[in-house]
Amino acid sequence: MGKKIKVDPVTRIEGHLSIEVEIEDGKVKDAWSSGTMARGFEALLIGKDPRDASYVTSRFCGVCYSVHQMASARALDAAFGARVPWGGTLIRNLIMGAEYIYDHVLHFYQLSAxxxxxxxxxxxxxxxxxxxxxxxxxxxxxxxxxxxxxLTPRYAPDEFSVKDPDIVIHAVRNYLKALKMHAKARNMGAIWGGRTPHYQNIVVGGVTSYPDLNQVARFRTMLDEQAKFIEEVYIPDVLAFGTGPLWPLAKMGLGGGHYNYLSYGAFEKDPDGKELVFPAGVVVGLDPANIKVDPVDTNKIVESVKFAWYKDNKPVHPYNGEQIFNLDKKNAYSFVKAPRYDGKPMEVGPLARMIVARNKDLLGLVAKGAKPGAVARHAARAIETKIVVDACYHWLDELQSAMTKPGFKIHDTEHWDPPASGMGAGYFEPPRGALGHWIKIKDKKIENYQAVVPSTWNASPRCENGARGQYEESLIGAPVPDPNNPINVVRIIRSFDPCLACAIHIIDPQTNELRKFIIE
Amino acid sequence: MKEKRAERNLLQMVEAHGINRRAFLKYCAATAALFGISKSKFMTSLAHAMETASQKPPVIWLEGQDCAGCTIAFLGLLNPPVSSIILDKISLRYHETAMAAAGHTAEEAFEEAVKAGGYVLVVEGSVPSADDRFCMIGGRPFKKILEEATANAAAIIAVGACATYGGIPAATPSKGIGLNKALPGKAVINLPTCPVHPDHLAGTILYFLANGKAPELDKIGRPVMYYREVIHDNCRRRGHFDAGRFLMDWNDPAQKDWCMLMKGCKGPVTNSDCAVRRWNDGISFCIDCGGVCMGCAEPGFYSEMTPLYTAESETSKRIVALRDAGMFTKKNS
Structure with a gap:
């Protein structure tokens, strides 16, 4: 039996997370990931006007608010039968682009560095x-x-910490620069979103913000500044760290996990939505030399509650779940449920997207000897930030061209009122990974609402067969020579950019009271 | 004359600390703008505060049932830059989302700061009242941590809708409550809106540090300097409200600036300076993007505001009744 230690709270993440690891011979032998805060948003939505959902679900999380508005609005679009005009899609995409830029820069400098x-x-x-x-x-x-x-107290720097004064002082200077840059990136979103966090303009059917050319010009000017920072500061910093002082951690593959990856795909390049900026796909048991990408079948998603604070039930699709809350359950250790794809735990997020896309830059690093893990996650984030910046320029050009033509629209006004009944799913790829919202409407009110968010996938506890969640698996074998200084544990966990408030919005805390959860 | 001397002394002092005159004046002007007061008056009080305080005042920031949105809003402060507040003006002893420490190192920092006392306590997020176990940090209920932290606090500031009056979590089965109910009888400065406006928070902290007391508060604990006026009175769509022109179709450029009442705007009964101060460095605010005011500065948010996007909520019905009774004519408003 090894020595057990607990990191609680894990800081510099969104939400309340506790990580327990068992250490033997200086390495992590076993690990448990536990989400320790819950509110119960889903229960709140039952019986409400469906249009409330995109506003309320934004409050799942104040870091990645807009993506919930997006996924929720998409679920509502589907349920209402609304068709978002190209102008509405472009403004939604530009706001999501600003979210990527802000979120990834904030994560690298403020949360990880x-x-x-x-x-x-x-x-x-x-x-x-x-x-x-x-x-x-x-x-x-x-x-x-x-x-x-x-800046202190902190875990003591270890053998892998960068101590070269020249490198460190540049990083600290850029840390201070990044504080301004990510604030400015959120301001880009506010041009059409009204304000951040929690935008006001994303609703079922499109957006509320009728654009003008001044706004397009302003967004473009601000995007230029961000693009310069990303190309000249952020990407060089990530690459300099990843291929320089952190190369031993990259080669070691610290924080690899299960090597299963899932991306729902996101961001239309054109009005018919045939081509996506981030393709959809599933990779099971990654072989970097021969990446096999399968199409996503959302029917293969189930959620297990065996080790979560809910009454026991067999794993079911989010559409067919049945939830009974149980705070006193034995062996349960988290508010996070355990989603599985085809029975397997998945990693979602930047690394998953870049692997599913067979991104050349990422695979180039892998070919040089970097194993997918904590360092590769930072690299994937930087790589895809540039992809999103390029896409933003494309969407801006498209918007500028579309809005000057007659018949320009941003909203499907025909489908503003809720249908008597309906159901819909909304999928999206936020910065942290695959996100799905599901809604069912009855008598013009929400009958049921469910979201499976990125950090539910990554932070999940064990499932039926005892398979660990991705955080847990990625900790196995991590060097922890000093149990009082588990710095590698937090390096690994933070490389996922955890967002726990999101992961645990979904509970029914009415103790021992059965609530049917049915969306067929 | 007095003010001039104070300015000179202060400038000599900051120049000795390596901050140039231009940068400092810029900083002061930006900070004064947070309060909506004159620069010279503010500099006099700040000079006093800086001269009497031998070290940076400690701040503890707790997160309960929160979404970190108020934290992100605060980190978005550009004028004055948030880095100057965190590194130069305050000593941020505990903040889960920002601090370097984790686990027991973080817990020790918290205990030490509480023991030393005299800190400004900022609270983000609600307190679960249905069961303590809905929010646990370091293996302990958030409620208990909050009670410990309030004991030696010099001032308590509740930020955002959740920590002030319960906000959205109040409507969930975890029954989130704000500090008004979680800490009955305690003096709390309330800065609602979802999330908190970064100017409101930075301004309130700096006001407290400069004056050693809370700014004047209204009946529900909000600083009068930020929440005195009704959004409606400063709304640029106000003329259209008075003329009875209401937006029904977001695609129609002719309706673009019309009043949002029929889409559920609660601006006529919501107190905050959003329409004047605006958000995100003055870029926009909820109503300007064709969105509506959801009344997030009021205790009735969210339960009295739903259904959000119609004129059928309790609040919207009240607004329509007031309008029909002629209560929003310029004379009476």
Whole structure:
């Protein structure tokens, strides 16, 4: 029996997460991922006007709000029979593009970087760059004043931490730059979304924001600034770290997991939606030399509750679930349920998307010896941020051309009122991975609502056959030489960009009270 | 004259700290704009605060049943930049989403800061009242952590709809409650809206640090400087409301700027300076993007605001009745 340690709370993520690992001979032997907060949004929606759903589900999460509005609006579009005009789709896509840019930059600098650098190394910077000297002096002044919060306390830097003063001081300078850049990226979304977090313009049938050319020009100018930062700062930083000081972690494949990947596909390039920026697909048991991508069959999705705080039930499709909440259940350890595809745990997110897309840049790194894992996840994020930036330019051009033609539309007004009955699914690929919302409408009200979100896939506990979730599996074998300093554990978990408030919106907390959950 | 001297002294002081005059004036102007007060008056109080405070005031930021939206909103502050607040103005001892520490290291930082006392406590997210186990952090109920943190706090600021009056979680079976119910009798500064407006939060923290007391509050604990006015009175669509022109089709450029009442706008009974201050560095706000005000600055959000996108909610019915009674004519509003 190894030594068990718990990291609770796991910080610099969205939401409340607890990770327990068993360590033997300096390595993780077993792991348990536990979501520890729940609200019960789904129960709230039952009986409400269906149009409320896109507004309310945005509040699943204040980090990735817009993607829930998007998936929810898509589920409503399907249930209402609404056809979103190309103008509406373009504005939705541009807002989602801004979300990608902000989310990935925030994740790399604000949420992850501190795991990889010894920030105190800046004190040894010997160069004469004025900007960098100012950064150095700022940190030194904090140290002298004995007040370096929130940069400390921290887990102690280890053998893999970057200590070269030149590299670290650039990273800290860029950390401060990134604080402004991701705020500005959210401002791009606000041009049409009204404000962030929680946009106001995405509704069933399209969007509410009739665009003008000034807005297009403003978005383009702001996009130029973001594109420059991404190409000249973010991507070079990720590559410099990934192929430089972090190469040992990349080669080791720290945080690999099950090597199963799922992407629903997203972002139409043209009005008929035939070609997607991110293709859909499933990869089981990755062989990098010969990637076999299967089409997605959403009928193969089931959710297991064996180790979650719900009354026991066999695994069922989200459409047919039956939920009984049980806080006192033995062996249960999480509010997160365990979704499986064809019975298998899946990884969703940037790495999954780039593998399903057989992205050349990512596969180039793999060919050089990087194994899919924590470092590759950061690389995949940077690679796809550039893809999204390019797509934003394409959508802007399309919008500018479409809005100057007669008959330009942003909303399907014919289908604004809720149908007497209906059902629909909305799929999307947010920055964190595959997202699905399902709705059923009866008597013009929500009869049932269900979402399976990216962090439900990644953070899930064990399922029926005991197979670990992706976080748990990815921790196995990770080096933890000092149980009091489990820095590799948080490196791995944060590489997924966890979002726990999202993962656990779905409960029925009326203890021991059966509620049928039926959407056939 | 007095003010001028204060300005000079302060400038000498900050110049000695390596901040140039231009940068500092810019910072002060931006900060003063947060309060809507004159620059010189603000600088006098800030000078006093900086001269008397020997070290940065500690801040503890707790997250309960939250979505981190208020955190992200706060991180979006560009004027003054949020980095200058976090690194120069306050000592952020505990913040789950921002801090370097994790696990026991984070818990120890929390305990030390609470023990030392004298901090500003910022609370984001509601407290589950149906069962403590709906929100556990470090193996302990959030409710207990909150009670510990309030004991030695110099000021308590509730941010966002959830922490103030319960917000959306109030309508869920976990029965989220705001600090008004979770900490009865405690003095709490309420900054509702979903999420909190970053200006409101930065301004309130800096006001407290500069003056050593909370700004003037209204009957439900909101700073008067931000929530005095009704959104409706400053709405640029107001003329169309008065003229009875209501948007029905978002595709029609002719209706683009018409009043949003029939799509469910609650601006006529919602108090906040959104329409003047606007959001995201002044780029837009809810009503400007063809959206509607959902009344997120009011205690009745969300249950009294649904169905959100119609004029049939309790709140919308009240607005229509008030309008029919002529209560929104310029004279009476």
């Amino acid at each position: 501190l795991d990889y650098i010894d920030i105190m190394a800046v004190a040894d910077y010997k160069g004469n760059d004025k900007e960098l000297l100012a950064v150095r002096d700022k940190i030194i002044s904090l140290v002298k004043a004995k007040d370096t919060y929130p």
